[in-house]
Amino acid sequence: xxxxxRKFPKWGWIMTSLSNWQVPRSNCVTKTxxxxxxxxxxxxxxxxxxxxxxxxxxxxxxxxxxxxxxxYIPDWLxxxxxxxxxxxxxxxxxxxxRNAVVAAFKHAWSAxxxxxxxxxxxxxxxxxxxxxSHTGGIGYTIVDAIDTMLLMDLKEEYSRAAEWVRTSxxxxxxxxxxxxxxxxxxxxxxxxxxxxxxxxxxxxxLHHAVDLADRMLPAFxxxxxLPMTSIDLEQRKGIADVYISTAEATTLQxxxxxxxxxxxxxxxxxxxxxxxxxxxKARLPSNLAPISMSANDxxxxxxxxxxxxxxxxxxxxxxxxxxxxxxTEPVYLKMYEDAMQGIHDHLVHKTPKHKLTYLAExxxxxxxxxxxxxxxxxxxxLVCFLAGSLMLGATTAGALPNTKVSVPPQMSELTKAGxxxxxxxxxxxxxxxxxxxxxTGLSPEIAQFRPGPGxxxxxxxxxxxxxxxxxxxxxxxxxxxPETIESLFLAWRLTGxxxxxxYAWGIFQGIELHARLPGGGYATVLDVDTVxxxxxxxxxxxxxxxxxxxxxLTFADEDVISLDEYVFNTEAHPLPIFRPSSIQPLFTL
Ligand code: DMJ
Numbered sequence: 001x002x003x004x005x006r007k008f009p010k011w012g013w014i015m016t017s018l019s020n021w022q023v024p025r026s027n028c029v030t031k032t033x034x035x036x037x038x039x040x041x042x043x044x045x046x047x048x049x050x051x052x053x054x055x056x057x058x059x060x061x062x063x064x065x066x067x068x069x070x071x072y073i074p075d076w077l078x079x080x081x082x083x084x085x086x087x088x089x090x091x092x093x094x095x096x097x098r099n100a101v102v103a104a105f106k107h108a109w110s111a112x113x114x115x116x117x118x119x120x121x122x123x124x125x126x127x128x129x130x131x132x133s134h135t136g137g138i139g140y141t142i143v144d145a146i147d148t149m150l151l152m153d154l155k156e157e158y159s160r161a162a163e164w165v166r167t168s169x170x171x172x173x174x175x176x177x178x179x180x181x182x183x184x185x186x187x188x189x190x191x192x193x194x195x196x197x198x199x200x201x202x203x204x205x206l207h208h209a210v211d212l213a214d215r216m217l218p219a220f221x222x223x224x225x226l227p228m229t230s231i232d233l234e235q236r237k238g239i240a241d242v243y244i245s246t247a248e249a250t251t252l253q254x255x256x257x258x259x260x261x262x263x264x265x266x267x268x269x270x271x272x273x274x275x276x277x278x279x280x281k282a283r284l285p286s287n288l289a290p291i292s293m294s295a296n297d298x299x300x301x302x303x304x305x306x307x308x309x310x311x312x313x314x315x316x317x318x319x320x321x322x323x324x325x326x327x328t329e330p331v332y333l334k335m336y337e338d339a340m341q342g343i344h345d346h347l348v349h350k351t352p353k354h355k356l357t358y359l360a361e362x363x364x365x366x367x368x369x370x371x372x373x374x375x376x377x378x379x380x381x382l383v384c385f386l387a388g389s390l391m392l393g394a395t396t397a398g399a400l401p402n403t404k405v406s407v408p409p410q411m412s413e414l415t416k417a418g419x420x421x422x423x424x425x426x427x428x429x430x431x432x433x434x435x436x437x438x439x440t441g442l443s444p445e446i447a448q449f450r451p452g453p454g455x456x457x458x459x460x461x462x463x464x465x466x467x468x469x470x471x472x473x474x475x476x477x478x479x480x481x482p483e484t485i486e487s488l489f490l491a492w493r494l495t496g497x498x499x500x501x502x503y504a505w506g507i508f509q510g511i512e513l514h515a516r517l518p519g520g521g522y523a524t525v526l527d528v529d530t531v532x533x534x535x536x537x538x539x540x541x542x543x544x545x546x547x548x549x550x551x552x553l554t555f556a557d558e559d560v561i562s563l564d565e566y567v568f569n570t571e572a573h574p575l576p577i578f579r580p581s582s583i584q585p586l587f588t589l
């Protein structure tokens with residue numbers, strides 16, 4: 001049964017009801033009715049009901065006081081449909097919902113396989129694939145998706161994907177016109193190969209991982225040790241640039257360290273580790289990381305501070321590096337704790353009306369570090385990863401010594417900082433869920449946390465530039481991103497509270513209703529606040545590797561990828577936690 005939580009976005013439910021009405025309508029015409037007057041009668045009743053539901057929906061949409069009704073639960077989510085979630089302290093699978101997610105993955109994958117097998121990127125509306133190089137793909141989509149297939153036990157899909165890797169994957173690709181992004185190639189392809197290797201023990205994946213990493217190593221040949229933004233894989237040459245984004249430089253470490261542990265080749269470890277030493281040396285008094293660094297001298301460039309794009313995974317990997325090596329490297333604990341203090345000192349805010357927790361951005365006003373910083377209440381969807389990360393950090397880095405933290409954690413098991421982080425993580429997740437109070441139940445790419453033009457009544461956040469009937473601003477899109485779902489997965493595992501599953505199911509329904517293409521695949525929603533939705537011709541690879549994987553894991557048994565045994569890289573590729581054996585870490589306190 002579904003316990004106390006009972007949360008679901010009202011708008012998502014309304015759309016579900018409307019859409020459920022439409023399906024039988026078309027079927028009826030051909031299949032059900034023998035007499036035309038009976039058909040007319042039924043049809044009239046259906047239209048009246050639709051009209052009524054539409055009127056109620058419109059009323060709620062425009063006149064409701066809070067957009068989300070936290071106590072509402074639709075009929076189809078009632079007791080009998082939701083199996084026991086927790087038994088004897090173990091989190092159990094919810095098989096029907098888990099299987100619905102698997103079906104969604106098949107819908108996304110089979111369209112890609114039909115239209116674009118082997119291509120790096122997929123455009124599901126035009127039924128086309130595209131590569132990042134003119135001479136062929138590097139497995140961006142396929143390798144990114146393999147471990148999701150393995151976890152979902154999709155044997156046939158897996159065997160075709162593995163066959164493609166066996167016969168067609170090559171990294172000696174022409175990088176002259178379109179070189180490869182060091183960070184994206186690492187998190188998607190190297191991360192995907194490593195997790196596929198861990199899950200199958202097939203040496204083929206490790207062989208490819210070594211080939212790829214060797215081609216990428218020259219990216220680290222800079223005076224500072226920070227990696228170059230781009231790499232020519234064919235020529236094995238980094239492409240120099242004056243700056244690099246902080247998140248990109250500091251989100252390679254889990255992958256290169258894992259490869260070092262697997263191969264015993266310490267060069268992978270030390271190249272990635274050097275980056276962390278450079279970043280630590282550049283540390284600011286606030287312990288926050290501006291989003292740009294100089295590739296030459298490894299200092300921060302005067303730039304925005306935010307947990308969204310180009311900042312996000314720096315903070316994520318501080319914690320995860322600490323966890324990856326069984327908490328044996330206190331240097332990352334210290335960096336993580338200091339960064340979380342900085343976040344609480346400068347970035348965590350609440351809206352005045354509903355007290356929604358969000359993270360603001362800081363923009364430097366003047367030309368040098370002595371400047372003042374403008375605080376902007378603007379939050380990327382990307383920031384929502386932090387909610388789950390804070391909760392995970394609270395129960396690990398923030399646990400009292402020699403304490404096994406309970407599920408859900410008792411506050412007496414956590415340090416003061418752990419309690420603070422837990423509370424902020426829980427509140428931030430609610431704030432992220434509030435950005436799902438939209439016409440689609442999906443959240444926008446960027447939310448401004450103050451009421452503004454175009455915001456629904458009583459919604460104390462808005463989408464910049466949005467107006468009814470106007471063209472959709474960039475901020476209004478939903479690109480099938482995973483961050484809120486990732487946090488819901490972690491919240492579920494760390495609490496066993498079914499409300500997090502209900503939230504995740506609500507988002508999944510929004511995706512099914514508004515981003516799914518009937519002919520196969522899913523696409524970016526251009527405006528989360530307008531239905532019916534218009535779609536952009538892109539199915540991001542992280543939809544297969546992250547969004548659907550985290551949804552699947554939310555409804556799977558807790559033994560499927562235990563948090564005690566794995567850390568997820570930032571693209572949701574699970575890598576095992578290990579004690580460094582043959583490698584001696586050089587970056588220490
Ligand atoms: C993913 O590619 C990674 O999670 C990255 O760190 C930032 N976010 C995208 C998906 O939104």
